[in-house]
Amino acid sequence: MAEAILAGGCFWCTEAVFGQLAGVSKVESGYIGGPGDNPTYKQVCSGTTMHAEAIRVTFDPAVISYADLLDVFFATHDPTQLNRQGGDIGTQYRSAVFVVDGNERGGIEAAITRAQAERSEPIVTTIEGPATWWPAEDYHQEYWDGEGQRNPYCLAVIPPKLAKLRKGFADRLKA
Template sequence: MEKATFGSGCFWCTEAMFQRLKGVSNVKSGYSGGHTKNPTYKEVCSGASGHAEVIQLEYDPEIITYDELLEVFWKTHDPTTLNRQGNDVGTQYRSVIFYHSESQKELALSYKKKLEASNIWPDPIVTEISPYEEFYPAEIEHDNYYNENASQPYCAFIVAPKVEKFKKIFAEKLN
């Protein structure tokens, strides 16, 4: 098993998608990329901790490759909006890949370069690609959030449409 750490806005959305992929296990919401040790959700949401909301997952590269995980990452959020995804605004919602190895770094940079050359988006890609340093798990109430709170308004109106779109695009990769 290998690890990957991605931030693409609200971790409830990101977790809900990645946990549905074949070969992915142990998807955990948390915080990374900041300066506060053991931050709380409140500290991260304030923007003062410097952390991004991220998910960290374990995956079996025999079943799903890092390239395939990058494809899901890039296609399930807008990498051109600085510190924002939809109505979620702040550095904690930035688009970021925290790489765990030189191989992950090279693959992430290569994928980003191909996307930039394709001109898919009218604005430049602002996704940060940084070395992984530390991951702080989010509080337990954030675990499996969408699956356990699908009727909650944020989940029903924001997360659910993203998950449905994801399921259509990546149907062949789903559990």
């Protein structure tokens, strides 16, 4: 098993997307990229901690490659928006890929090049880390599968992301 850490705005939204992929065994919401220890949701949402809302994806590279995960990442959020995704504004909602073990940088750069070829606006996604991962509070985990189905924000934002996933990556979805 391998890990990828991705920040593409609200972690509820990215968690819902990556949980649909074949080869992904776990998606954990959390915080990364800031200097303080054990940040809380309230602290991160304040925009003062420099942490990003992110997901840690545990996956089987024999089923889905790191490159495929990155392609899904760039296709299902807007990597051209600096420090925001839609109405979520602040550094905590930045587009970033976090290096886990130091060997991913070339693959991330290649994915950014592929994503840029499909857009006229510049990609602003950063490559960061390695950095300490802090799991989000329990009530944030698997949010879309529970409370998110009743949350108006999630109902407005997540279904279009899932539609992009189904349209562009149908061959990568769980059965």
